[in-house]
Amino acid sequence: ETGVTQSPTHLIKTRGQQVTLRCSSQSGHNTVSWYQQALGQGPQFIFQYYREEENGRGNFPPRFSGLQFPNYSSELNVNALELDDSALYLCASSQRGAYEQYFGPGTRLTVT
């Protein structure tokens, strides 16, 4: 049990809609990273939050945005959903400078 939780587990949205995914980091962890994993692919880094600020970003458009709250939980928001956004969205928490990054169970998003 890693302690990282994500909600919802599954979600179905229509193209053009907006979605918010949530992540609660493991106790004591102050850094949250989000990844997108399409079917048959490895996870792709979306962005990372540290101390409530975006600390780094992968090759994703601005319609992917996020927040980190004072309790270190985080949200991923995706606007104007496209069919290709269908994927497993993984949240990972870590303590900055520490060794291991712990992944949550993910949210499976389907865009129709």
Place this chain on the structure above:
Amino acid sequence: RKEVEQDPGPFNVPEGATVAFNCTYSNSASQSFFWYRQDCRKEPKLLMSVYSSGNEDGRFTAQLNRASQYISLLIRDSKLSDSATYLCVVNPLMYSGGGADGLTFGKGTHLIIQP
């Protein structure tokens, strides 16, 4: 060239056999390296880190060749429970937090252990 390349498999291996797979990475500045295991429709879990000197954890041995930018994983006496996808991961930083650039994953190698 992709940042991290792996043979997707599947590798079909009889129980008890030894299996090895590897990956190559393109960023010579990468600082730390890992193998993650991912079961079907589950999250990735850290299997082991990879060091230049080679490291072993029970039946698993990992090796890094920085000169060739090559990482390997060897599984001895394979078990049915080893069936999973194995993800090769590189990190621009020394610690696993990923830093501003995040972790870079390969597509994974699918391993099927057959009874």
